[in-house]
Amino acid sequence: MSFSLDTPSIQTLKSEAKAYRDERARTGEPITHGAALESIAKAHGYRDWNTARAMLPERVASPVQVGHRVKGTYLGQNFRGLVIGVQLLSDMQHYQVTIKFDEPVDVVTSELFSAFRQRVTATVGINGVSPAHTSNGQPQLRLSRE
Template sequence: MAFSLDMTSAATLKAEAKALRQEHARAGNPISHGAALEMSAKAHGYRDWNTARALLPERVSAPVQVGSRAKGTYLGHPFRGLVIGVNLMADMQHYQVTVKFDDPVDVVKSEHFSALRQRVTATVDIRGVSLATTSDGEPHMRITRE
Protein backbone atom coordinates (compact mmCIF):
# COMPACT_ATOMS: atom_id res chain seq x y z
CA MET A 1 0.00 0.00 0.00
CA ALA A 2 1.35 3.45 -0.92
CA PHE A 3 1.29 6.21 1.67
CA SER A 4 1.02 9.96 1.28
CA LEU A 5 1.25 12.82 3.75
CA ASP A 6 -2.51 13.07 3.91
CA MET A 7 -2.94 9.31 4.50
CA THR A 8 -5.01 8.75 7.61
CA SER A 9 -4.17 5.91 9.97
CA ALA A 10 -6.29 4.09 12.53
CA ALA A 11 -4.12 5.65 15.25
CA THR A 12 -4.91 9.12 13.87
CA LEU A 13 -8.67 8.45 13.96
CA LYS A 14 -8.36 7.12 17.52
CA ALA A 15 -6.52 10.29 18.58
CA GLU A 16 -9.16 12.44 16.88
CA ALA A 17 -11.93 10.50 18.62
CA LYS A 18 -10.28 11.04 22.00
CA ALA A 19 -10.02 14.78 21.34
CA LEU A 20 -13.63 14.88 20.12
CA ARG A 21 -14.81 13.13 23.27
CA GLN A 22 -12.91 15.64 25.44
CA GLU A 23 -14.41 18.57 23.49
CA HIS A 24 -17.92 17.27 24.00
CA ALA A 25 -17.28 16.68 27.72
CA ARG A 26 -16.00 20.27 28.14
CA ALA A 27 -19.12 21.56 26.37
CA GLY A 28 -21.32 19.63 28.80
CA ASN A 29 -22.47 17.14 26.17
CA PRO A 30 -20.48 13.96 26.93
CA ILE A 31 -20.40 11.17 24.34
CA SER A 32 -19.19 7.58 24.54
CA HIS A 33 -15.88 6.46 23.14
CA GLY A 34 -17.71 4.38 20.52
CA ALA A 35 -19.76 7.37 19.40
CA ALA A 36 -16.60 9.45 19.08
CA LEU A 37 -14.97 6.75 16.96
CA GLU A 38 -18.04 6.63 14.70
CA MET A 39 -18.05 10.42 14.31
CA SER A 40 -14.34 10.49 13.51
CA ALA A 41 -14.67 7.74 10.91
CA LYS A 42 -17.63 9.45 9.23
CA ALA A 43 -15.74 12.76 9.16
CA HIS A 44 -13.11 10.99 7.05
CA GLY A 45 -15.70 9.56 4.66
CA TYR A 46 -16.07 6.04 6.07
CA ARG A 47 -19.47 4.42 6.63
CA ASP A 48 -18.59 3.57 10.24
CA TRP A 49 -15.68 2.82 12.57
CA ASN A 50 -15.52 -0.88 11.67
CA THR A 51 -15.18 -0.04 7.97
CA ALA A 52 -12.48 2.54 8.66
CA ARG A 53 -10.57 0.17 10.94
CA ALA A 54 -10.65 -2.60 8.34
CA LEU A 55 -9.31 -0.34 5.59
CA LEU A 56 -6.76 1.83 7.38
CA PRO A 57 -3.22 0.91 8.41
CA GLU A 58 -2.52 1.05 12.15
CA ARG A 59 0.11 3.74 11.53
CA VAL A 60 1.77 5.37 8.57
CA SER A 61 5.03 3.75 7.57
CA ALA A 62 8.33 5.02 8.94
CA PRO A 63 10.96 6.01 6.36
CA VAL A 64 13.74 4.27 8.36
CA GLN A 65 14.10 2.01 11.40
CA VAL A 66 16.48 2.12 14.37
CA GLY A 67 19.59 0.11 13.60
CA SER A 68 19.14 0.35 9.84
CA ARG A 69 21.64 1.84 7.42
CA ALA A 70 20.53 5.02 5.71
CA LYS A 71 21.68 7.39 3.01
CA GLY A 72 20.60 10.79 1.83
CA THR A 73 21.54 14.44 2.05
CA TYR A 74 21.97 16.74 5.03
CA LEU A 75 22.10 20.46 4.27
CA GLY A 76 22.84 19.54 0.67
CA HIS A 77 25.73 17.19 1.49
CA PRO A 78 25.46 13.45 0.78
CA PHE A 79 25.75 11.08 3.73
CA ARG A 80 25.60 7.44 4.73
CA GLY A 81 25.08 6.44 8.31
CA LEU A 82 23.39 4.45 11.03
CA VAL A 83 19.90 5.33 12.28
CA ILE A 84 20.17 5.47 16.08
CA GLY A 85 16.77 6.97 16.91
CA VAL A 86 13.27 7.18 15.44
CA ASN A 87 10.38 8.79 17.32
CA LEU A 88 6.83 9.08 15.98
CA MET A 89 5.53 12.62 16.43
CA ALA A 90 2.11 13.37 17.96
CA ASP A 91 0.47 14.04 14.57
CA MET A 92 1.25 10.42 13.55
CA GLN A 93 2.58 11.71 10.21
CA HIS A 94 6.14 12.79 11.07
CA TYR A 95 9.19 11.25 12.69
CA GLN A 96 12.13 12.64 14.59
CA VAL A 97 15.12 10.76 13.17
CA THR A 98 18.65 10.69 14.65
CA VAL A 99 21.49 9.57 12.39
CA LYS A 100 25.16 8.94 13.17
CA PHE A 101 27.05 9.70 9.95
CA ASP A 102 29.84 7.38 8.80
CA ASP A 103 31.88 10.44 7.82
CA PRO A 104 31.31 13.87 9.38
CA VAL A 105 29.38 16.36 7.25
CA ASP A 106 30.57 19.97 6.97
CA VAL A 107 27.47 22.11 7.52
CA VAL A 108 29.16 25.39 6.56
CA LYS A 109 29.44 26.56 2.96
CA SER A 110 32.22 29.02 3.71
CA GLU A 111 35.74 28.28 2.51
CA HIS A 112 37.18 30.03 5.58
CA PHE A 113 36.08 27.59 8.28
CA SER A 114 34.28 24.32 8.88
CA ALA A 115 31.69 22.96 11.26
CA LEU A 116 31.57 19.19 11.10
CA ARG A 117 28.57 17.19 12.31
CA GLN A 118 28.77 13.47 13.10
CA ARG A 119 25.31 13.02 14.62
CA VAL A 120 22.14 14.95 13.75
CA THR A 121 18.44 14.85 14.54
CA ALA A 122 15.78 16.06 12.10
CA THR A 123 12.01 15.86 11.79
CA VAL A 124 10.99 14.16 8.56
CA ASP A 125 7.72 13.17 6.93
CA ILE A 126 6.80 9.63 5.94
CA ARG A 127 8.80 10.05 2.72
CA GLY A 128 11.94 10.90 4.70
CA VAL A 129 12.01 14.60 3.75
CA SER A 130 12.46 17.19 6.49
CA LEU A 131 9.98 19.95 7.14
CA ALA A 132 12.71 22.51 7.80
CA THR A 133 14.44 24.00 4.77
CA THR A 134 17.50 26.06 4.06
CA SER A 135 17.16 29.65 2.83
CA ASP A 136 17.16 28.37 -0.78
CA GLY A 137 14.26 26.00 -0.07
CA GLU A 138 16.27 22.76 0.12
CA PRO A 139 15.06 20.39 2.88
CA HIS A 140 17.57 20.07 5.71
CA MET A 141 17.45 16.28 5.39
CA ARG A 142 16.41 13.71 2.85
CA ILE A 143 16.79 10.16 4.13
CA THR A 144 16.10 6.70 2.73
CA ARG A 145 17.00 3.17 3.66
CA GLU A 146 20.30 2.02 2.23
Protein backbone atom coordinates in the same frame (compact mmCIF):
# COMPACT_ATOMS: atom_id res chain seq x y z
CA MET B 1 -3.50 -4.40 1.18
CA SER B 2 -1.31 -1.34 0.78
CA PHE B 3 -1.62 2.06 2.40
CA SER B 4 -0.60 5.47 1.19
CA LEU B 5 1.27 7.81 3.48
CA ASP B 6 -1.98 9.80 3.77
CA THR B 7 -3.88 6.84 5.26
CA PRO B 8 -4.70 7.60 8.89
CA SER B 9 -3.86 5.06 11.54
CA ILE B 10 -6.27 3.62 14.08
CA GLN B 11 -4.57 5.79 16.73
CA THR B 12 -5.34 8.88 14.65
CA LEU B 13 -9.04 7.99 14.42
CA LYS B 14 -9.17 7.21 18.14
CA SER B 15 -7.62 10.60 18.92
CA GLU B 16 -10.15 12.32 16.66
CA ALA B 17 -12.99 10.45 18.37
CA LYS B 18 -11.78 11.50 21.81
CA ALA B 19 -11.55 15.14 20.70
CA TYR B 20 -15.03 14.91 19.14
CA ARG B 21 -16.47 13.41 22.32
CA ASP B 22 -14.82 16.11 24.44
CA GLU B 23 -16.19 18.84 22.16
CA ARG B 24 -19.70 17.43 22.33
CA ALA B 25 -19.47 17.28 26.15
CA ARG B 26 -18.39 20.95 26.25
CA THR B 27 -21.41 21.97 24.17
CA GLY B 28 -23.78 20.09 26.48
CA GLU B 29 -24.48 17.25 24.01
CA PRO B 30 -22.48 14.33 25.47
CA ILE B 31 -22.13 11.12 23.47
CA THR B 32 -20.67 7.74 24.29
CA HIS B 33 -17.18 6.71 23.27
CA GLY B 34 -18.66 4.15 20.87
CA ALA B 35 -20.86 6.77 19.20
CA ALA B 36 -17.85 9.04 18.75
CA LEU B 37 -15.86 6.21 17.13
CA GLU B 38 -18.76 5.47 14.77
CA SER B 39 -19.09 9.14 13.77
CA ILE B 40 -15.38 9.53 13.07
CA ALA B 41 -15.26 6.30 11.06
CA LYS B 42 -18.16 7.51 8.90
CA ALA B 43 -16.51 10.92 8.48
CA HIS B 44 -13.50 9.09 7.01
CA GLY B 45 -15.72 7.17 4.59
CA TYR B 46 -16.04 3.84 6.40
CA ARG B 47 -19.38 2.07 6.94
CA ASP B 48 -18.77 1.81 10.69
CA TRP B 49 -16.03 1.61 13.31
CA ASN B 50 -15.51 -2.15 12.90
CA THR B 51 -14.90 -1.71 9.16
CA ALA B 52 -12.40 1.09 9.77
CA ARG B 53 -10.68 -0.97 12.48
CA ALA B 54 -10.30 -3.93 10.17
CA MET B 55 -8.97 -1.89 7.26
CA LEU B 56 -6.61 0.64 8.80
CA PRO B 57 -3.01 0.11 9.92
CA GLU B 58 -2.24 -0.02 13.61
CA ARG B 59 0.79 2.22 13.41
CA VAL B 60 1.59 5.58 11.92
CA ALA B 61 3.68 5.43 8.73
CA SER B 62 7.31 6.40 9.20
CA PRO B 63 9.79 7.45 6.50
CA VAL B 64 12.53 5.27 8.02
CA GLN B 65 13.08 2.86 10.89
CA VAL B 66 16.02 2.22 13.20
CA GLY B 67 18.55 0.11 11.33
CA HIS B 68 17.67 1.39 7.85
CA ARG B 69 20.49 2.42 5.57
CA VAL B 70 19.86 5.90 4.18
CA LYS B 71 21.37 8.41 1.79
CA GLY B 72 20.68 12.06 1.12
CA THR B 73 21.95 15.56 1.82
CA TYR B 74 22.61 17.31 5.10
CA LEU B 75 23.26 21.06 4.90
CA GLY B 76 23.94 20.61 1.19
CA GLN B 77 26.47 17.80 1.64
CA ASN B 78 25.84 14.26 0.35
CA PHE B 79 25.87 11.44 2.88
CA ARG B 80 25.19 7.77 3.43
CA GLY B 81 24.50 6.44 6.87
CA LEU B 82 22.58 4.34 9.36
CA VAL B 83 19.40 5.38 11.18
CA ILE B 84 20.04 4.91 14.89
CA GLY B 85 16.97 6.68 16.27
CA VAL B 86 13.42 7.61 15.19
CA GLN B 87 10.82 9.35 17.31
CA LEU B 88 7.32 10.40 16.24
CA LEU B 89 6.68 13.98 17.33
CA SER B 90 3.47 15.11 19.02
CA ASP B 91 2.00 16.64 15.85
CA MET B 92 1.89 13.10 14.37
CA GLN B 93 3.31 14.54 11.12
CA HIS B 94 7.05 14.83 11.83
CA TYR B 95 9.82 12.61 13.14
CA GLN B 96 13.05 13.26 14.98
CA VAL B 97 15.62 11.12 13.18
CA THR B 98 19.18 10.41 14.33
CA ILE B 99 21.63 9.34 11.65
CA LYS B 100 25.20 8.07 12.03
CA PHE B 101 27.06 9.00 8.85
CA ASP B 102 29.38 6.44 7.26
CA GLU B 103 31.92 9.23 6.65
CA PRO B 104 31.99 12.54 8.56
CA VAL B 105 30.22 15.38 6.73
CA ASP B 106 31.73 18.87 6.54
CA VAL B 107 28.84 21.17 7.48
CA VAL B 108 30.72 24.41 6.77
CA THR B 109 30.84 25.89 3.27
CA SER B 110 33.74 28.24 4.04
CA GLU B 111 37.12 27.52 2.48
CA LEU B 112 38.82 28.89 5.61
CA PHE B 113 37.87 26.10 8.00
CA SER B 114 35.88 22.88 8.35
CA ALA B 115 33.51 21.38 10.89
CA PHE B 116 32.80 17.69 10.50
CA ARG B 117 29.83 15.84 11.93
CA GLN B 118 29.56 12.08 12.30
CA ARG B 119 26.06 12.02 13.79
CA VAL B 120 23.06 14.34 13.47
CA THR B 121 19.54 14.55 14.82
CA ALA B 122 17.01 16.43 12.73
CA THR B 123 13.27 16.73 12.20
CA VAL B 124 11.77 15.39 8.96
CA GLY B 125 8.27 14.94 7.59
CA ILE B 126 6.82 11.70 6.29
CA ASN B 127 8.52 12.43 2.96
CA GLY B 128 11.98 12.44 4.58
CA VAL B 129 12.50 16.17 4.06
CA SER B 130 13.23 18.62 6.85
CA PRO B 131 10.77 21.51 7.30
CA ALA B 132 13.74 23.67 8.39
CA HIS B 133 15.77 25.32 5.63
CA THR B 134 19.28 26.65 5.22
CA SER B 135 19.95 30.29 4.34
CA ASN B 136 19.87 29.42 0.63
CA GLY B 137 16.36 27.97 0.94
CA GLN B 138 17.27 24.29 0.73
CA PRO B 139 15.95 21.81 3.32
CA GLN B 140 18.50 21.13 6.07
CA LEU B 141 18.06 17.39 5.60
CA ARG B 142 16.78 15.20 2.79
CA LEU B 143 16.92 11.48 3.26
CA SER B 144 15.75 8.34 1.51
CA ARG B 145 16.29 4.64 2.01
CA GLU B 146 19.17 3.07 0.12
